[in-house]
Amino acid sequence: MKTVSSLLDTAWHERYRKIAALNIRSSIYDVTNRCNLRCKGCFFFSSGEHEAAAEEMDLEKWRTFVQKEKDRGVNLAILIGGEPTLYLDRVEAFFRTMPTYCATNGQIRVPRDRFPDMMVGISLWGDEEDEEALRGKDTFAVSSRNYAGDPNAYYLYTITPKQVGRTERIIRKIEDVGLKVHLQLLTNDEQVDGFFWTKDKLKDVRAEMDDLLDSYPRTVISCKYYHEVITTGKMLGRTFGWSECPSVTEQLDDRNPQPKRLIRFIRWASDLQTRHRCCTSATRDCSTCKDGAAHMSWVMVNKRDHLASAKDLQNWIEVYEMFAKLYRFIPW
């Protein structure tokens, strides 16, 4: 195995140095079981996770819980749901205690006087037509009004198979409202007709994602190695799935042999006691899982295997940088 220093020139080594010091320890929290939308393909509702536990209603218990999470070493709270903005007091319990990222559908504006620099990721599932079909409304019309020009918000654009060939218009719409965008792929958890990936579609979407990055480098937060890994499900000849996934809750991880995994990662339900299997849903078929965060974490936890060549290590650095930008550990 080669060493980092032997593989990198000065410029790459400097980039490596910045991320190597970060030591990110994330966990994921369901802030609520409720949402103001009901999207077809939402893993939370389709898998019944919204009924897995009764929500903790006592705010003081949330505050105590968050402090305990900090004490066990978590330094990045990723808030999901349901829709976290329905319970801003709970969001605030996290925000006041540790670096916090809030995933939202953007229909409610996070008040910036209360959460000045909290990173907000706004979900978007395509153009007006796809959003109507899958989410019941054109969410962009509202979310773009709520967050236009916000330096601490970006779109999390879930590309669906139907979007292939039509994504550039969306990127321009996002750029026009002064926001950035990260790309991920739909996992069709509810088997909606017409929204399945095929090998050809995945090949095409990879090329399209690469083109978007080349054409809109200041708007698209991504890298080509991530596009390769998420569209092929392959990394260094290995195949993504249950035996490789890094985003499994530590206490529920009985895999043998143990793959490289996120240290101390837990996905908590909103009763603050129940743990979900992983960062998405326990009913999802891992062989079709396209979760973007799980794929990028897969790369990140496997640094050692990227020490075979300079190109492999540079790929690893780019994915790590992308993650660090998305969660505000380094600037855009």
Ligand code: SF4
């Ligand atoms: S907005 Fe998010 S949490 Fe709500 S239904 Fe849609 S995917 Fe699920």
Ligand code: SF4
């Ligand atoms: S569903 Fe996806 S995120 Fe969950 S364990 Fe399987 S591969 Fe990992």
